[in-house]
Amino acid sequence: MKARVNRQPRPWHPAVLSAFVASALLTTGQTATVPAFELPRWQTGEPARLEDFAGQVLVLDFFAYWCAPCEPASKEIEKGVQQFYATRRGNPHGVPVRVLSVNIESDFPERTAAFVQKTGMSFVANDFSGALLKQLGGEGIPFLAIVDGTRSQSGAPRFELVYRHAGFEGLRRIRQVIDGLGADAVTPKAANSMSPESPDLDEQGRGAPWTHGIGADSELVRASDILLSDSRFSHRLEKGGTELELAFAYASFDIEYQPFTPVDFFGFSEDLHEDRFTGQASLRQRLAQTFTLLAAGGLYDGYSDYRRVWISNRYRQKYDHPDFPRVPGYETPDPKGYNLSIGTRYEYLPTTGFAELKLGYARDQTAPGYEDGLDTNGQFVLLKGRERLDTRSLALSLENVLTKRLRALNEFGVSDTTGRKPRFTYQGSLNLALAERCVLRGYGGLSREAPQFDGHFFGLIAEYEVTPNFLLSLTGRYYRDSGEIENSLPVTSAAPPLRSWEVGAGLRYNWSRASLKLQAGPVWTDYKPQPGIAEEFTFLYKDRNWVLVQLAFSVQL
Amino acid sequence: MKTIFPLFAILFLSGCASVEVHEQRLVSKPNMLFSRSAVYSYSSRIMPQLQPGLAASGGAQPSTCTVCR
Numbered sequence: 345m346k347a348r349v350n351r352q353p354r355p356w357h358p359a360v361l362s363a364f365v366a367s368a369l370l371t372t373g374q375t376a377t378v379p380a381f382e383l384p385r386w387q388t389g390e391p392a393r394l395e396d397f398a399g400q401v402l403v404l405d406f407f408a409y410w411c412a413p414c415e416p417a418s419k420e421i422e423k424g425v426q427q428f429y430a431t432r433r434g435n436p437h438g439v440p441v442r443v444l445s446v447n448i449e450s451d452f453p454e455r456t457a458a459f460v461q462k463t464g465m466s467f468v469a470n471d472f473s474g475a476l477l478k479q480l481g482g483e484g485i486p487f488l489a490i491v492d493g494t495r496s497q498s499g500a501p502r503f504e505l506v507y508r509h510a511g512f513e514g515l516r517r518i519r520q521v522i523d524g525l526g527a528d529a530v531t532p533k534a535a536n537s538m539s540p541e542s543p544d545l546d547e548q549g550r551g552a553p554w555t556h557g558i559g560a561d562s563e564l565v566r567a568s569d570i571l572l573s574d575s576r577f578s579h580r581l582e583k584g585g586t587e588l589e590l591a592f593a594y595a596s597f598d599i600e601y602q603p604f605t606p607v608d609f610f611g612f613s614e615d616l617h618e619d620r621f622t623g624q625a626s627l628r629q630r631l632a633q634t635f636t637l638l639a640a641g642g643l644y645d646g647y648s649d650y651r652r653v654w655i656s657n658r659y660r661q662k663y664d665h666p667d668f669p670r671v672p673g674y675e676t677p678d679p680k681g682y683n684l685s686i687g688t689r690y691e692y693l694p695t696t697g698f699a700e701l702k703l704g705y706a707r708d709q710t711a712p713g714y715e716d717g718l719d720t721n722g723q724f725v726l727l728k729g730r731e732r733l734d735t736r737s738l739a740l741s742l743e744n745v746l747t748k749r750l751r752a753l754n755e756f757g758v759s760d761t762t763g764r765k766p767r768f769t770y771q772g773s774l775n776l777a778l779a780e781r782c783v784l785r786g787y788g789g790l791s792r793e794a795p796q797f798d799g800h801f802f803g804l805i806a807e808y809e810v811t812p813n814f815l816l817s818l819t820g821r822y823y824r825d826s827g828e829i830e831n832s833l834p835v836t837s838a839a840p841p842l843r844s845w846e847v848g849a850g851l852r853y854n855w856s857r858a859s860l861k862l863q864a865g866p867v868w869t870d871y872k873p874q875p876g877i878a879e880e881f882t883f884l885y886k887d888r889n890w891v892l893v894q895l896a897f898s899v900q901l
Numbered sequence: 902m903k904t905i906f907p908l909f910a911i912l913f914l915s916g917c918a919s920v921e922v923h924e925q926r927l928v929s930k931p932n933m934l935f936s937r938s939a940v941y942s943y944s945s946r947i948m949p950q951l952q953p954g955l956a957a958s959g960g961a962q963p964s965t966c967t968v969c970r
Contacts, residue, residue, distance in 0.1 A: 410929045448923060474923045485922055561939035563947045574946045576939070593946075649950040693919060696928075743935060748924035753935045769956075773935065777927035785943070791954040799954020805943055807932050815932065819943060823952040844952050852940065854931075859940040869951055890951065896939035 378491050378503040381476050386447055386460070386468035394503055398496035400440045401525050402503075403518070406477050406487040408449040409459040413695075416555065416582075417486040417512035418445060418463040424515040425522070426466060439494050439526035446471045448485065455812070462856065484510040484695030488518065494526040509633060510694035514584030554583045561896035565867070567888040569600040572650055585630030593622040595646065597653045603661065604882040610668075611661050611880075618653045620646025628689075636689040638702060645680045647711065652679065654884045655837050656711040663714055663726065673726035677711030687739075696745040704737040704759075713837055735761040749777040755789075764829070765794035781809040791825075799825035803846075813855070819848040819865065827872075840885055841872040848892065858899040867892050 382393045394402075405421050407414040421443055429441035445465040447456055450472040460468055471477055480489045490507035507521045557580035564573045578591035597618040603611025624642035631637050647653045656677050663674035687702030713729035737759035745751050757769040771789030778784050788802035803821035810816060822845055828838035848865025867890040920928070927933065936942050949956040 408926065408929075410926050412929065412931060412934065449926060451926070474921070477922060482922060484925075487922075559938060559940070563945055565947050565951070572947055572950065576946070595946075651950070695922075696920060696925065745920045745925060745928045748920055749927055751928045751933050751935070775928075775933045775935070777930070777933055780927075783930070783932050789955075791956070797954075799952075801952065801955060803943075809932075823954065825952075825954045828953065839953070842952070846948075852932075859938075861940045863943075867948075867951060892945070892947070894939075894945065898938055898940045 376505045378505050379479060380501075380503075381479075383444075383446065383469035383471055383476065386456075386470055392444060392467075392469040394491070394493075395501045397442060397491070397493045397503070398501045400442055400493050401435060401522050402491040402493060403441065403443045403522070404446055404476075404480070404487075404489040404491065405443055406446045406448055406471070406482055406485050406489075407459070408447065408485060409452065409455040410449065411485045413512065414486045415459065415463060417488075418459075418465060420512070420515055421445075421488070421518070422464045422466065425518060428519075429522070435523050435526060437523075437526035441522055443467060444469060446476065448472065448474055448477060480505065480508055482508070482510060483693075486510070486512050488512065490518070490521050490525075492525045511633070511691070513630070513633065516584060554581045556581055556901040557898065558901065559896070559898040561861075561894070563892070563894045565890050565892045567890045569602070570650055570888070571598040572596070585636075587628040589626045591622075591624045591626075593620075593624070595620040595622070597647060597650045599650060599654055599657075601654065601657050602883045603658070604880050607879045608658075608662075610665055611658070614657075616653055616657055618647050620644060620648070622646075631688075634691040636691075638687040638689060638700070639685070641682070641684045643680075643682045647679050648708070651839070651884060652711050655713065655881070658880065658884075659714045671726055673728060674714065675728075679709060679711045681706060681708035683707075685737075693744070698741075698743040700739075700741045700743075702737075702739045704735075704739070706735040706737070708733045708735070730763055733762045735759055751775045767791065767793040767797070783807040793829060795829065796826055797829050799823070813853060815852045815854075817850045817852070817863070819846070819850070819863070821846040837881055839871065843870045843872070844868060846892070850894075857901075858897070861894070861896040863892075863894040865892060866890065 378394065380394050382391045384390070385392050403421065403425055405418055407418050422445070425441065426443040429435060434440045443466075445460075445463075445468045447460075447468060447470050449456060450470070477485075477487060480487070482489075487510050488508065489505060492504045492506045493501070495502045495504065506525065507518075559578040559580070560576070562573065562575040564571070566572075572595070574593065574595040576591055576593040578589055580587065580589040582588075597616070597620075599616040600613070601616050602613050605611060622642060622644040624640065626640035627638070629637045629639075647656070659674070660676075663671040664676070683704060683706035685702050685704035687700060689698060689700045691698055709732055710730070712731040715727045715729075717725050717727040719725045737757060739755065739757040741753060741755040743751070743753045751774070753771075753773040755769075755771045755773075758766050759769075760766045769789065769791045771787060773785065773787040776784045776786070783806075785805040785807070786803070788800070790798070790800040792798050801821060801823040803819065805817055805819045807815055807817045822843075824843050825841060827841040844867065846865065846867040848863055850861060850863030852859065852861045868887075869890065870887045871885045931941060934941065
């Protein structure tokens, strides 16, 4: 069924003109007249006409089943606007308030039906041609418009557009607009029992209760002599324009340590186990229609990666050997650190274009490296590498819908760490909807740091929807770098040039409120032998065959 | 200049495109989004240990070798 709009003598002029005029007037704080419309009601096809809402406040909620942010918005609007005002017999001035949910998607009606049921929508109409959405200046969904019909007189309906916005600003803002309408209505209504200043209404007006989301994921990677794991549990709270996430992560490092005895005479084999605990909090707070504040902070206690565990053990065996006295100058490592970041997200095209800028600061107390040396008197001295590192970073990301099948993300970053040159990173990602059930995700990136680190990678992911809820995927990635930067100490522990390949297969299953993902596959690392790399790190930088397994689960409460 | 030109091209492509609401169905599917959720993303927290150039800036450990310059 096609949506019918009463005034459509020309193909595009009315829509564009109306949108332009509406936009100009609303920007200057004035209202715009809404042209009459007639939309077929969902499923029944009965007409829903604008004139039916004379003397009322009409809230238009444009949605489509595939619009992820539409679902929570529509749910809140149905409960917090339609039901809220129905139980109070209108707004504080006694004006009836109706929500008309407008579906813009004609394909897959069974998915729309599921969406309508999930959100509890009570009054739904179709606008498949998008004519009404365009007339109101809608450029993205969810799109909300509030129409004031309180100035209508008998035989002379008058409807003014008093609010429109792509994206849901929260119930408080919507109710603020609705509650201000009808005070000077042409046909006065009997005011209901609640005034705008009523504490109960004000409290209710703060919006729907917090919604909760729980996420848990775990990764495990295994080689013949190394087992690494990283698990994370997160709790996300959302309300209106506020999103708070608290996360706790645990990582473990299990290594069958083996010294390279030809040069490491006193080294011995042992099984190593280390843990890392991390706590992280992040806040997203919408400040204005298109701006969101981003803030995050976290702490960790433990090693950053398995190589630091291996290298630290090498130094421990050499300078704090169980059969010999500890060498003066050696200290038991206690790696830990914290990070802070602040930024903003700018929606520069409604629902399709985003720019994000973040500033970060991190302090790491590392497990330092050691080397034998001589002081100015020719006496033995233990040289210790830098222990505290401060990192300042700047990251810019741009996300945009390029065509009806392409979505792109470009991420640029620069970070500056104590005693090092700035590191520049870039990653570009492109998601392509090949067909209704097939998605191809490609990405590539590079990382550069003077004087010599140069890493780059590219990968491809193919996804196929077996059913709307069940998805299979295949992944592949190639990685290459030039080897890490020269050590500040005479004997380098830095990694030699590396090539790595990774393939995998996975599945994802979605329930109505929960999702599960399982992914697994082999990874190969191949280090290039290079002069200058100390032989004592031979077993650290040996070629390995790994297996990576990832399991993730999330639920919306 | 060779490096900068493609970057500007990417920025241009990203910033100027505009797709009508009715044509956004396919690009709005959950697996077409760049999600932060582990269920929908393919990033890994462990892999930067094996492939250090994957590490983006801004984390607590952006450096790849803590004793390196």
